[in-house]
Amino acid sequence: MTDRPHPPGDYPVVLVGSGPGGLQISYSLSRLGVKHAMISADENAGGMFRKWPFFQRLLSWTKPYAPFAQGTREYERYDWNSLLPEEKECRALMCSMMDGTSYYPSRPEMERNLVAFADRTHVAVRYGCRWTGTRRDGERWVLETSDGEYRCQVPIFAVGVAEPWRPQIPGIEDAAHYAQTRPAETYAGRRVFIVGKENSGFELATGFLQWAKQIVLASPSPTKLSITTRSLVGVRARYVQPYEDHVLAGGVLVLDASIERIERTGKTFLVHTRRAETAAELVFEVDDVIAATGFTSPINDLPKLGVATVGRNKLPAQTPFWESASLPGVYFGGTIHQASPGLRKHGMPSNSGGVNGHRYNGRVLARQVAKKHFGIDPERPVVPRAELVSYLLHEVTNAPELWHQKSYLARVLVRDEKRGIVDDGILPLQSFLDSGPADAVAATLEENTDGDIYPVLYTRRGGVSAEHDLPPHPLHDFRTRDHERAVVAALEGLLA
């Protein structure tokens, strides 16, 4: 542990966490020239991918062969797992780590991808440095750590959502959490009750299919499948096998019921449940109970300082720029961004809970911190008027930020009296609508419940917003005459 970077001291920014969220933000801050210390309690990069998913394969895909070449911006749409450096030789790193057996990388492959990113882009992390407490000292924040005190103007916490969380069910403390699941073969011939019907519960059930004597999955609300929600909220197709077993009456039971209490009786458990529809009681005698009830974020003492939390797993409530909604100046990174839901138009969630979504947020966050707190505002290019329409249609057809973060991130163009039309970059759509520039347009992609994916332009004229939905296209290629005409009509008198 010699020559560890970033010793305790005073820094403009202190960034906590060395998972994909922290790595992307650190990289992006460095590119903008924002000096910062990055600390992590872990021994190396990777965050949760150093140990999970339990069955060692990811849910997010990377396609080595795609319509665009690896390393191009357009290719990112097909690669959900690489981080986003600007150096060409460091892009699409995930592909080079995969052995070809699946388009879902294995956990060790993902871990190697993140370690390689940190090494090759020279993200410096002080590992083995645990954040233990926080306080305010005048205008500075003080982070107490196992190595000493760090002071900063802006703290960013990218500490993941991987701390086991259990609901308040009597007796659940006797159940194992997902995080404590044993090797699958140790469940051979046993009756297993899984509390929770989301991906982690179905992942375990899938792994137990060939071992367990009986599998019960239960929670109060019905199972949602990703192919019906059309989002990453819902059980992913890879884990649907136990559900098929259930509907074919093969032995797996998927139950809509509240869990009233869990009772330990010697070597077995009695799980008392009540059906949601009939209120009838059902009691299961099982050998193992596993709480696949999700995770929370280890945000330490931040709630005591005024960070409001939200939801069952108490994640920090955030603004569209991922700042605490109740304690200004405190920012969050990585998968915690799922608690900054944006507009959720037509109920569609963002992908901020996954690397494919929050990697883009991280770049936007770094730029926002640089601009708001340190006066660093990168050059914004001018878009020639003649290229305006084709540029917008190219973006909605190919921009990976818009495809991965539908109705959440948008390409923003602004009318500047002196320079003409200026590209303001990728920004949170919500911030554009509520506090964006007076005369501007934001281009995004949206999806409705019929499954149509279509571009939307939001115009602001004199600060008043209007929505212009463009038609969908069967191949998602919006570079058509009809779309050109629709863009021209939407921008009339504004930018065009």
Add this chain to the structure above:
Amino acid sequence: MRTAPDDISDTLAGLAIFADLSRPELERVAHTLEERYFAQDERVLREGLSGSAFYIILEGEAAVMAGGKRVNTLGRGDFFGEISVLLGEAPVADIMAARPLRCLVLPGELLREFLQSNPRVCYRILVAEARKLANATRRGG
């Protein structure tokens, strides 16, 4: 109002529109709805924008804004957004958080199924709508 309630079902049980639900029904509803927190002055519902949702206030205060003016104030147990969802039209007013606001949210697309599968909640909502209509009629609006 800094942290989320430990058990959303307990909070729901205290709200008028959920008063008739049994414990398992409350738990099911709690799992269906999503909790959101809005900072003071943050916009919750946007006039003219499609694809909105149904909101139930858990804590705090919301202002109904029309033509730039505050025309109504909503508090704990009140709900909004259902009219635009039921009519399939964009909201005709902005709703802002007048103070820090904690709400439960149901995406508009799920409201119909939610009301059909929870007829006792549906009845309570209908009563509240009738009261709003009666008050509006009394005011001459």
